[in-house]
Amino acid sequence: MATMHDVARLARVSVSTVSYVLTGTRPISQATRDKVLAAVAELDYQPNAMARGLASRRSRILGLLMPMDERGLGATETAFVTGAAAAASAGGYHLVLSPVGGGDLDDLRRLASQRMLDGVVLMEVQLADERVTVLQEAGTPLVLIGRTGDTSTLSYVDIDFEQTVREAVAHLVGLGHRSIVYVNHSAATLASGYGPALRTRDAFVAAMAGHGLEPVMIPAEDSAAGGRAALAAAFARAPELTAVLAMNETAIFGILGELTGRGLSVPHDVSVVSMVTSPQVAELATPALTAMTSPGSAMGRIAIEALLRHLDGPGDERHQQLLPCALEVRGSTAVPRRPAQDAPGRSPTDGG
Template identity: 80%
Template sequence: MATMQDVARLAQVSVSTVSYVLTGARPISQATRDKVLAAMAELDYQPNAMARGLASRRSRIVGLLLPMDERGLGATETAFVTGAAAGASAAGYHLVLAPIGVGDRDELRRLASQRMFDGALLMEVQLRDPRVDVLRELDVPLVLIGRTADTTDLSYVDIDFDRTVAEAVGHLVDLGHRRIVYVNHSAGTIAEGYGPALRTRDAFTAAMAAHGLEPLMIPAEDSAAGGRTALATALRQAPDLTAILAMNESAVFGLLGELHRRGLRVPDDVSVISMVTSPQVAELATPALTAMNSPGTALGRIAIETLLRHVDGGHREIHQQLLPCALQVRGSSGPPRTAGTAYPGAGGRQRPGPGSRAARRSAATARRP
């Protein structure tokens, strides 16, 4: 593989002259430039992106700071990443995923101080996110996919959670539901100040109040087991529930499984809506989930375009934008059952007639030790 030194020898110029041709850091005569370019073509020289950036102090790399755990990336999170990656590539940049969370301030400081990337996108943003403070201190351009509590002088793109939750609740209310439970992320995530969990909690309370309904939020660990536990808790606290709104993809499948185990059919007995969900995930369920589809690809693309405006031109005009999720009705939502007698011990909740399959399953479940 040819090196910059090989190009310099063939073109009979200095290595620094080759570097100036690549970076444009100093003016080079057209004749010299032509010699260097001809040597590069003859040697099939592929300039290293980092080498091109040395003189301009640019790496042509932007970092996506995304905390990672054993769950990895699901289809919905991946949409944010692919949208950002496509936008970076189209602009001649590389997007590098850096698994840096709010507790990795020292590692972030090391990377940022060494100028390993020209700018940063932050995901999984908390209301008070120390990563923002580190990047601001080191004057690294940044854009949030999410929002802190104080967004003064910060560019961000985020989901419009107020509108998204209001539309989801409105869909259920229009179907006739009055006892709706919200399954959120875990109690620990809420306590840590994770923005989406707190904003949807507050939006759910407001949306239910607007319809004169009592809100009930159940936290759930991000796992199938967490979803099963959350459903059990929900049925204890609201045995007359007829609909569940969830923003926890890992938990929602456990929730659906537990509904089936208890002989409760979706949507005949309980309607389920998954929020901030990709169509790919929604179609995995049986029945396919009615969902508030995540605008992840669009948010990722807008975020990277905003960041590169900051990086390329020193353009620091603040850009703040919210996008709602779009309701897509599938098979998991429908009107509540209104005929029949009440479930034993269910606070007057209606159930199907005694000969139905749901009734037989409910009775079988009740007989289990």
């Protein structure tokens, strides 16, 4: 394995000159530069990451901290990781996936103190998240995915739940639906203050109100059984329902199963829209789900780019951005067969 000394000797220059050529820190004449680069190529030289990290006090490693619970990563998180890794790679950084769960806060403290990570992206942030405190104490540059309760001081990227819900509701209303039920995460999750669940709830109420419609929200456990139960509850609360909007990616398969079980056809009897869902999951269902596609890959990229700016910049800048999910119409939404009670049979927006 060639070192910088070898390159310097071969090019007949000093080590520092080689370093300046490679890092561009100081101006070097074209002639010398060529000599050095030729030597680098000939020796197939690669800088030693550890030595570079020690001397420059920059590891060029970024951490991606995700809960990694037993359910593992969904397709959305996966897209996020892919996007983040690509952006890190483009910036000359590596990305470390750390399975730092909720419990091992000491693990996290150790990780941050070892100076192995130049910066960190924190996923699945809770409204009150101890990990944030730990990392801030350690002085680690930080970008959040999601938002804490106090959003003022930190950089974050999050989904624009309000805009997303508004679009989803508009799509259904546009098709002629008047009775729409929103299936959220579980009551326990809501009670624990999970941001996305709370924000979508409020956004749903607001969006329905904007159309002069009654909002009905049903919480559901994160399982197929939870979805079935939620659908039963939905019909109990709103027997005339023609559309379901579901936040709960896991429950939605139960919802579909239960609808089929009741002899109801999707989309003609009941339309279904899945929120914050990846195309891969949406395609698994039959019919394929009309969904609000989460911008996973873009979020990963943006988060890393913000983090890199943090590292280079003066350090006092913040990046706060919301990204909406994109409506992708597939087979699970259509004009309702059962005409809306307070509307004519013809949908208001089908003038194609």
